[in-house]
Amino acid sequence: MSTLNTHVLRVGERLSGKVAVVTGAGQGIGATIAELFVDEGAQVACVDVQAENVHARASALPDGRAIGIAADVSDEEAVVQAIGQTVERFGGLDVIVNVAGIAGPQSKAGDTTVAAWDRTHEVNLRGTFLLVKHGLPHLVARRGCVVNIASALALVGWPDESAYGPSKAGVVQFTKSVALDYAPHIRSNCVCPGAVRTPMITAVLEEYEDPERALAEYGSIHPLTGRLAEPIEIARAALFLASDDASFITGAVLPVDGGFTAR
Numbered sequence: 025m026s027t028l029n030t031h032v033l034r035v036g037e038r039l040s041g042k043v044a045v046v047t048g049a050g051q052g053i054g055a056t057i058a059e060l061f062v063d064e065g066a067q068v069a070c071v072d073v074q075a076e077n078v079h080a081r082a083s084a085l086p087d088g089r090a091i092g093i094a095a096d097v098s099d100e101e102a103v104v105q106a107i108g109q110t111v112e113r114f115g116g117l118d119v120i121v122n123v124a125g126i127a128g129p130q131s132k133a134g135d136t137t138v139a140a141w142d143r144t145h146e147v148n149l150r151g152t153f154l155l156v157k158h159g160l161p162h163l164v165a166r167r168g169c170v171v172n173i174a175s176a177l178a179l180v181g182w183p184d185e186s187a188y189g190p191s192k193a194g195v196v197q198f199t200k201s202v203a204l205d206y207a208p209h210i211r212s213n214c215v216c217p218g219a220v221r222t223p224m225i226t227a228v229l230e231e232y233e234d235p236e237r238a239l240a241e242y243g244s245i246h247p248l249t250g251r252l253a254e255p256i257e258i259a260r261a262a263l264f265l266a267s268d269d270a271s272f273i274t275g276a277v278l279p280v281d282g283g284f285t286a287r
């Protein structure tokens with residue numbers, strides 16, 4: 025049974041002494057989470073398939089607090105090595121944040137190739153599973169936690185998202201499965217962002233005939249703001265779930281979507 029920590033966490037110390045693996049940390053939401061976690065006292069292993077990006081990001085963080093690891097999260101051997109390298113460097117592991125993901129094809133089921141469906145699931149769902157599977161013994165040893173970045177599109181349907189939506193819905197269910205199977209040893213939660221201003225969404229918008237108009241339309245799906253989220257708004261939710269402030273929270277699915285899925 026977990027004991028209540030009554031200590032009030034101070035800003036700048038909310039992950040003090042913790043070691044985190046953040047995947048997809050080469051750009052976008054993952055890079056922002058890695059930076060925020062370091063600002064809050066964590067040591068962070070930044071993992072990404074884009075080697076140059078992730079090494080540059082990690083080396084821009086304060087000395088010794090972050091390492092960059094080039095790995096494809098869908099490759100089991102690469103994931104085992106990434107976890108091993110993290111533990112060897114920092115002496116353990118407290119938090120896994122699964123951010124690495126791909127948008128997949130913008131297509132209806134009939135037009136989605138089997139290869140595109142498989143790759144979307146390999147990265148978004150299998151990758152999340154592999155990090156958790158191989159990180160678990162370390163998390164259990166230190167009463168750690170998992171934070172998965174799913175999507176608002178895991179919770180509602182959206183046209184032409186026949187592969188991405190299901191892959192992210194799988195992440196939501198996997199989050200709950202881990203929460204139940206590994207309580208009281210670890211916590212497992214997920215964040216479901218609305219549309220966020222990152223290279224991923226820019227690439228999606230560029231597929232539209234009029235990207236400016238598409239940007240305005242994507243912004244308008246969020247009743248609270250009428251704009252896209254900034255990566256830091258997702259990172260703050262991940263920080264909360266990763267910290268001891270969330271000591272009574274597991275199996276939770278937290279929409280950070282400006283009210284999009286409240287409709």
Ligand SMILES: NC(=O)c1ccc[n+]([C@@H]2O[C@H](COP(=O)([O-])OP(=O)(O)OC[C@H]3O[C@@H](n4cnc5c(N)ncnc54)[C@H](O)[C@@H]3O)[C@@H](O)[C@H]2O)c1
Nearest residue numbers: 048050051052053073096097124125175219220222223224
């Ligand atoms: N941007 C959005 O609107 C939005 C909305 C909801 C959920 N999300 C989710 O948030 C996460 C981050 O998205 P983002 O917008 O920052 O995307 P992004 O494309 O800007 O960044 C994703 C990062 O993941 C890395 N990556 C991709 N495949 C990988 C693999 N096989 N192994 C390791 N790393 C890999 C990429 O190299 C990249 O650095 C994704 O899981 C995405 O599905 C994004």
